[in-house]
Structures are given as C-alpha cells and as structure tokens.
Amino acid sequence: MSEPKDQKLANQNIPGMNRHERFVEVQHAEHLGATLKRIFAYFAHERGMVIFMLSVVIFGTLCSVYAPSLQSRAIDRIAGVRAGNLPGIVILMLCVYLLHSMSQLLQGVVSAQLSQRVVKHMREELFAKLVDLPVRYLDTHSHGDVMSRMTNDIENISTTVSQSLPSLFSGVLTIIGTVAIMLWYCWQLALLSCATVLLTLLATKILSGRVRKFSRKRQQLLGKLNGTVEEMISGYRTVVAYNRQDKT
Numbered sequence: 001m002s003e004p005k006d007q008k009l010a011n012q013n014i015p016g017m018n019r020h021e022r023f024v025e026v027q028h029a030e031h032l033g034a035t036l037k038r039i040f041a042y043f044a045h046e047r048g049m050v051i052f053m054l055s056v057v058i059f060g061t062l063c064s065v066y067a068p069s070l071q072s073r074a075i076d077r078i079a080g081v082r083a084g085n086l087p088g089i090v091i092l093m094l095c096v097y098l099l100h101s102m103s104q105l106l107q108g109v110v111s112a113q114l115s116q117r118v119v120k121h122m123r124e125e126l127f128a129k130l131v132d133l134p135v136r137y138l139d140t141h142s143h144g145d146v147m148s149r150m151t152n153d154i155e156n157i158s159t160t161v162s163q164s165l166p167s168l169f170s171g172v173l174t175i176i177g178t179v180a181i182m183l184w185y186c187w188q189l190a191l192l193s194c195a196t197v198l199l200t201l202l203a204t205k206i207l208s209g210r211v212r213k214f215s216r217k218r219q220q221l222l223g224k225l226n227g228t229v230e231e232m233i234s235g236y237r238t239v240v241a242y243n244r245q246d247k248t
Contacts, residue, residue: 042118049117053110057169060103065177067096107166115161122154142227143234152222 043050070093077086130146138146182190232239239245 042121045121046114046117049110049114053107053114053166054169056103056107056110057166058173060100060107061170061173061177063096063100063103064174065181067093067100069181070096107170108162111162111166115158118161119154119158122157123150126150126154142223143230145223145227147230148223148226152219152226 070089073082073084074086074089074093076082077084077089127150130150179190179194182193
C-alpha cells in the first residue's frame, strides 16, 4: 500500500522541513488575562482613534436600524394605509442611506489606520526583542518560522483590528437595535425571530470549532513552509557545491 502524500513529504530529508517540530506546534498563552492586557495596552496608546472609530460604528448602526422603519412608512404611504408626505419620507430615507454609506467608508479608513499603527508598534517591539536575543536562539529555531512571526502572525492581528473588530461592534449593536425595534412593533414576531437566531448561534458554534481547527493547521503549515523556503534559498550555494540538487 502506498504511503499518503503527507507522510511521504514528512519522511523526506528536506532541510528545515522536519526541524524543531515543537516550534510550529499550536501554542497558547500561558496567562490569557495578562496577554489580553498587553494587547489592550497597544490600543490605549491610540484611545482617541479607538473612540472615534466606535463613534462612527455607533452612528452607522443607528442609520442601518432606522432606515427600515422609513421604508415601512414609505410603503404604507404608497399602499394608502397612512396619509402623509411621501416625497419627504423618501428624501429622508435616501439621506439616511447616504449617511450610512459614508459611515461605512469612514469606518474602513479609520480602522485601517488604527490597525497599521498598532501593528507598527508591535513589529518595532518584536524586532527590538529579536535583536537582543542570543545567537543560540536563532541557531535552534527555523529562520523562516521566526520571519513568519513578524509577517504573517502580526498581519493576522492587523486583519482582526481593521475588519473583525469593527464588524464585531457593529454586529452587536445592530442585533441590540434590531431586537429593540422588533419588540416595539410586534413582540410575538420578535420572539419567533429570536428562536431562529438561537438555531443560527448553535450552527455558528459548531462550524467555528471546525474552522478554528483548520486555521491552526494552516498556521502550522505556513510556518513550516516559510522555514523550508528560507533555508533552501539561503543554502542553495551549498547544495550546488556538494551536488545535492536531486536530493533536495
């Protein structure tokens, strides 16, 4: 029986491929509270921009929650259920949607600037730490894996700050505002909708566990790939000098 492709790859004696497996294992923070405190410290230096971003998120969420009520009023005017100034409601609705679009644009710009500033501080501190490390550390750890810490891992933090964090705040506020308006209009339908939301949360919890598993595996393989590529390229002259091209 032929070996699986992953097993064949693991058995190959490629420089940097199977070296220091413990370095690419999934690692967790020993003290989660202290780790989160250190991360929040970076945001504390940019508290003004964080407050501004949250303000923009709140404003955009209010616009997104208020716009459907204007739509319902316009539909009632068109159907003749209620009397009123239809052009005025339509103009107000367009203004609300325009403000919502502008807030989304401003939110993207501010969150991108915030993420770049936070990542800049992180990379500066990480580089200063690497400079002070003893030579033994670099000799016993894959260079590509160390580079992956400075590039890919911190880039994931940048993505979280610029995309996931604003989406989290906006999603929470949108849910709260939507539930409040639904309860205001018809609490029976609101409770029925909440039942479907619970099913969605259950499905999300199940899927998120699997996604997290594959995301961790992706980070392991990415660190291993960077280590292999970096060492293969840096040692190419040595490989050619000893005529080991076919082996590698």
